[in-house]
Amino acid sequence: MALSDEIDLKEMERRALTAYHEDGLLDIFWGGYLLFLGLVVFTPMEYRLIVVMPTALGILLYDRAKKRVTYPRLGYVKFTKEMEARVLRDTIIVIFVAWFVTLAGLFTNMGVPERASWLVLFLNRYNLLFQGGVLALIFLMLGRIMSISRLYHYSVISLLVFSAGYFYLDSPYIVSLQNLGVPCAIIGLIMVGIGASRLQRFIGKYSKEV
Amino acid sequence: MSAPSNNPDLPPVNEIDRLIHEPARLLIMAHLYVVEGADFLYLMNQTGLTFGNLSSHMSRLEEAGYIEVEKTFVDKRPNTRLRLTEAGRKAFNEYRTSMKGLFA
Numbered sequence: 001m002a003l004s005d006e007i008d009l010k011e012m013e014r015r016a017l018t019a020y021h022e023d024g025l026l027d028i029f030w031g032g033y034l035l036f037l038g039l040v041v042f043t044p045m046e047y048r049l050i051v052v053m054p055t056a057l058g059i060l061l062y063d064r065a066k067k068r069v070t071y072p073r074l075g076y077v078k079f080t081k082e083m084e085a086r087v088l089r090d091t092i093i094v095i096f097v098a099w100f101v102t103l104a105g106l107f108t109n110m111g112v113p114e115r116a117s118w119l120v121l122f123l124n125r126y127n128l129l130f131q132g133g134v135l136a137l138i139f140l141m142l143g144r145i146m147s148i149s150r151l152y153h154y155s156v157i158s159l160l161v162f163s164a165g166y167f168y169l170d171s172p173y174i175v176s177l178q179n180l181g182v183p184c185a186i187i188g189l190i191m192v193g194i195g196a197s198r199l200q201r202f203i204g205k206y207s208k209e210v
Numbered sequence: 211m212s213a214p215s216n217n218p219d220l221p222p223v224n225e226i227d228r229l230i231h232e233p234a235r236l237l238i239m240a241h242l243y244v245v246e247g248a249d250f251l252y253l254m255n256q257t258g259l260t261f262g263n264l265s266s267h268m269s270r271l272e273e274a275g276y277i278e279v280e281k282t283f284v285d286k287r288p289n290t291r292l293r294l295t296e297a298g299r300k301a302f303n304e305y306r307t308s309m310k311g312l313f314a
Contacts, residue, residue: 013244019256071284075252076291077245206255 014147016077021148023070024198029062031191038185069199073206090145098138128169131180132162135187154191161186223312229274230305234259235267239294239302242277247293268292276301 079087123130135158143151165183230239237257242248248256254264271277276298280291294302 009240009244012240016241016245016256067285071249072251075255076249076284076289077252078247080244080246083245 013083016079017147018149019074020070020077021146022198023066023074023202024195025062025065025069026148027150027191027195027198029058029065029195031188031193031195033058033188034184035188035192038181038183038188041181069203072208073203087145091142094138094141094145098134101134126166128162128166128179128183132159132165132183135162150194154187157190158183158187161190226308226312227301227305229270229276230301232267234263235271236305238264238267238271239276239298239305242292242294243299243302247291250290250292253292271298274298274301 136155139151139155139158143149143155161183165179169179169182230236234257237259238253241253241256250264250268253259254261257264259267268277268279272279275295278293278295280293282289282291
């Protein structure tokens with residue numbers, strides 16, 4: 001590699017981030033969470049609040065998994081405070097906007113008034129596609145923020161799965177949580193599968209430090 | 211080989227920090243420049259250097275005061291963490307500037 005390439009610092013920073021997420025743990029945990037969200041909507045209403053639990057538990061487990069799997073093999077890296085702050089800030093903005101847009105989309109299904117605006121009618125009509133678009137956008141933005149290119153693939157997968165849901169589910173126009181749950185669970189399952197395969201490759205590539 | 215020219219129009223090649231200019235050390239410095247700190251294993255994986263090679267270059271950079279080496283224990287196992295010092299960061303910036311000047 002040419003000297004000028006070696007001191008391309010932006011590229012090195014990107015590579016450091018990519019290497020840190022090479023283990024597939026992020027896919028397993030995010031996918032697991034989506035799978036859980038997808039399945040929890042089929043439980044009775046009173047049990048749905050447990051959806052909050054795996055968020056905290058997931059962060060804790062992810063941290064432990066990183067310490068047990070990644071650091072002994074890839075080594076430990078501490079990113080600069082500016083970089084961590086930038087990633088955190090951008091991620092919070094993306095998630096906040098995504099939640100806002102998702103909720104706005106869901107509210108359009110809680111009864112559409114006769115003289116509703118074209119936008120409300122449009123969202124009501126194509127709600128499942130809209131939710132898929134939001135999830136795709138989240139993956140797209142996070143992929144860019146975290147420099148993980150495979151999140152772009154998840155973005156495309158989300159669009160495809162939600163589109164399939166729109167065409168194949170019994171009543172795609174009346175979006176119930178169950179209708180949202182099926183595509184979420186499918187995407188989650190795909191992510192967990194890809195993550196597990198990446199993890200297996202990662203463990204094969206980097207032997208544990210003796 | 212001829213001696214470096216005294217022509218004032220040419221960039222000052224002699225001012226380039228030879229300690230950093232060595233490819234392996236340049237790699238180590240560049241990797242440490244973009245993060246706050248990293249351990250020995252991470253640098254070995256990222257730079258592709260062997261244990262002995264990285265260890266000797268690490269010592270040279272530490273002697274020059276460019277990096278700080280901290281030996282700790284993580285889960286009862288020895289762990290060597292490295293970070294660029296202020297002097298190291300400054301030296302690396304100056305190196306980049308002089309290299310850019312050389313090829314400008």
